[in-house]
Amino acid sequence: MDHQELINLLPLAAIDWLDPDETRQLEEHLRGGCPQCEAELRAWRETAAAFAVAGDPADTGEHLWQRLEARLHTEAAAVHSLTHAAARPRRLTNVGERRASAGWWQGLAAVCAAAAVLLLVYNRIIARQARQAEVHQLQQLESLSWQLNDLRSELTAAQTETDTLRKVLSERARLDRVLMAPDLQLTRLGPVGPAHNAGGVVAVSHASGAAMIQTFGLPPAPPGKAYELWWITSQSGPVRAGLFHAQQGRSSVAPASMPPAGQRLMLAAVTLEPAAGVDKPTGDMYLKGVVERE
Amino acid sequence: MAAGDAHALRSLTLRYSGMLIALAMRFGGDQSDAEEVVADVLWQAWSDAKSYDAGRGSVAAWLVMLARSRAIDRLRAKKARQARAAANPPGEAAPDPASIVDAAQRARIVRAAVASLDRDERTALELAYFSDLSQSQVAQRLGLPLGTVKTRIRGAMIKLRQALSGQRD
Numbered sequence: 425m426d427h428q429e430l431i432n433l434l435p436l437a438a439i440d441w442l443d444p445d446e447t448r449q450l451e452e453h454l455r456g457g458c459p460q461c462e463a464e465l466r467a468w469r470e471t472a473a474a475f476a477v478a479g480d481p482a483d484t485g486e487h488l489w490q491r492l493e494a495r496l497h498t499e500a501a502a503v504h505s506l507t508h509a510a511a512r513p514r515r516l517t518n519v520g521e522r523r524a525s526a527g528w529w530q531g532l533a534a535v536c537a538a539a540a541v542l543l544l545v546y547n548r549i550i551a552r553q554a555r556q557a558e559v560h561q562l563q564q565l566e567s568l569s570w571q572l573n574d575l576r577s578e579l580t581a582a583q584t585e586t587d588t589l590r591k592v593l594s595e596r597a598r599l600d601r602v603l604m605a606p607d608l609q610l611t612r613l614g615p616v617g618p619a620h621n622a623g624g625v626v627a628v629s630h631a632s633g634a635a636m637i638q639t640f641g642l643p644p645a646p647p648g649k650a651y652e653l654w655w656i657t658s659q660s661g662p663v664r665a666g667l668f669h670a671q672q673g674r675s676s677v678a679p680a681s682m683p684p685a686g687q688r689l690m691l692a693a694v695t696l697e698p699a700a701g702v703d704k705p706t707g708d709m710y711l712k713g714v715v716e717r718e
Numbered sequence: 719m720a721a722g723d724a725h726a727l728r729s730l731t732l733r734y735s736g737m738l739i740a741l742a743m744r745f746g747g748d749q750s751d752a753e754e755v756v757a758d759v760l761w762q763a764w765s766d767a768k769s770y771d772a773g774r775g776s777v778a779a780w781l782v783m784l785a786r787s788r789a790i791d792r793l794r795a796k797k798a799r800q801a802r803a804a805a806n807p808p809g810e811a812a813p814d815p816a817s818i819v820d821a822a823q824r825a826r827i828v829r830a831a832v833a834s835l836d837r838d839e840r841t842a843l844e845l846a847y848f849s850d851l852s853q854s855q856v857a858q859r860l861g862l863p864l865g866t867v868k869t870r871i872r873g874a875m876i877k878l879r880q881a882l883s884g885q886r887d
Contacts, residue, residue, distance in 0.1 A: 432872065435871065435872045435875035435876065435879075436846075436868065436871060436872065436875075438875070439843070439846055439847045439871070439875070440783075440786070440787075441846045441847070441853065441871070442853075443852070443853050462773075466773075466774060466775050467879065468875065468879070469774070469775045469779045469783070470775055470776060470778075470779050470882070471875055471878050471879040471882055472779070472782070472847070472875070473775070473776070473778050473779035473782040473783070474825075474828045474878065474882055475828065475832060475843070475847065475875075475878055476741050476782045476786065476847065477737035477738070477740065477741055477778070477782060477825070478825065478828040478829045478832050485731060485732040485733075485735045485736055486732070487753075488731055488735045488739070488753055488756060488757060488760075489727075489728055489731040489732060489735075491753070491757055492727060492728075492731055492757055492760060492761060493724070493728070495757070495761065496724055496727065
């Protein structure tokens, strides 16, 4: 639709008599800004208004004013009642009162709507704070959970260490018994091969039926390996006497098997073997000592 | 005119209620209905005066627009209630130059201009303005092509505007 066609619509627009498509096109045109059409439409509206009221006017000005004045008073009374929160339900008997009541209810509805909006905002704030508190509590719970896991690990390590110490104490107590025995027999072990500063002693008490080995200076056995003590006799050769592990920088004490009865002991030796032990020595020899005759 | 000023409401009422009631009555209502419509319109205009845009026309044109819209709404509600098929054809008001819009002389000129319109143009314009009929319904009612109806209405408006311009000059 070109500009002239739109201008031709203006008289009809002034009497609100365009179809929806014409209305839409004209409104879009006016929204785009057209001072000429705006001025024309304004003039046409004045013409339409003049036409509309060209008829015989009703002589009711004072009469209508009395109605509006009554409405004004009723409205003011309703506002006053609302202000003082003293409104009471009452039966409405005429149109004026019904309108005043409608105004009162509109005011009340506005207050209720405002209260509802405030309540909604308040609820959202509370919900947000609750979510933040929940997240904070979850974070605290997670932190406590980590701390608990750490404490459990520490406790497990402490229990393991306690077990180790108990075992060491037990073995040292056994060694002490052996060492205190009146038939104590000691065999000193000297370094052979790679551990030049290593040494040890094997204590045997036939009276207490116990034998112990204490070593020092041996390097820790590699994974899957262990040190094995041998009794070497003239009849059977090497006889297994026990497995043990060495600790870096510390002496190691371990129980040992009693020497085979009825056989002549010649040597005691330590070799590095598979962790499960073997029947005959296969690895390097680290320590060796001559068993003194009783 | 400011909301809260009872004198403004009284002035508005005394100045415009007569013509607005006459207008409202042309939409098929009785005096009581028309007063009801105009009372609402004046109350609305007084309490919501800030919605008036002087750039879009005079106060009279604004009140006429509000009254026509309110009268049509009331007419539609009445039709729905009474299940009537269509509004009655508009009646004709007797000329009375007193207290219309701005000046009695202008009202006389307008009425004279309306009276001088070609009968077909006047019928088309009155049917379009004082009823709740769409373009096609007016055309059907008049038994004319829509283009012809539009031409007649536009011609009537142009003559009225020229008459008003002559009055201003």
